[in-house]
Amino acid sequence: MTTHPAETVHDALRDEACDDAWWMPAPDDFAACALSSSARTVSEARRFTRVTLEGWKLCAGVAEDAALVVSELVSNALRYGSRTSGEGERRAALAPLGPAWLALTRQGATVLCAVSDAGADAPVVRPQDTLAESGRGLHIVDRLSDAWGWTPPDRSGKTVWATVSDRG
Template structure:
């Protein structure tokens, strides 16, 4: 499924409500501790908050993408098809890889520690994954040479998700998100 080839349009208000809620939660909670995973409870059952939101602070190590994929699979088990869970897991891996590669603050002094946020909305049958980093650089999908070994991450995100985007964070850095219909 592609963000450009959705059979039925994704309701823009739902997209906006999901990533806006997640952006606000990220700014409110701040950075979780290293290796920490915890659920966030939404404040109201009828508000824009999700049925469930989990957060994982991902250490900048070689196994980070594997840790994030396992976290995604565990969080979304029994929520959708196995194929859709794998779409989200691959997307999480791509977003996290980008954060680890390009996510340092301009001064480069702060320790690189991206966080993965994963929320699902039962009443809208959708999930949003987001990865935070310290960089203010805008993520841009690039056309990689056909023999290039990298440079296709955001193209993969665009193909697997129903919508994706990014938002600046209040204290600096950004949050890159992807929405999936479940």
């Protein structure tokens, strides 16, 4: 199930304080790390996810699904998450990644994986092409997650998120 786009935290906080429509219970656990433009960033993000979720005592299936979802979200942030991403895929692949973060939060048996980057473009789900060498990432995210989406891009960038739950 895909949900697009999500309201930003900043939008929710602009609501009146008495409006409980955006209120969510505090997460059981929260972890975040900065992402770099290093060639090792995707593997480091996978490892960070696995170690974090193991520490939270989540089942191995959730940890593996979340690690794969994080791999795809971080890969997309590296490829499209720079300020110049609107100028073409080749240029975006060569541009340094601006400020980018991976955040994980747990509520019960559900994990929210969120990757924030400086990119000004919304994610694009490409048509499935079995012969293509790329373009499957968001299809994988859609398949492994309960829901996913993104915040509307603004001058600070966007956040692409996905929730992964124990389906057992």
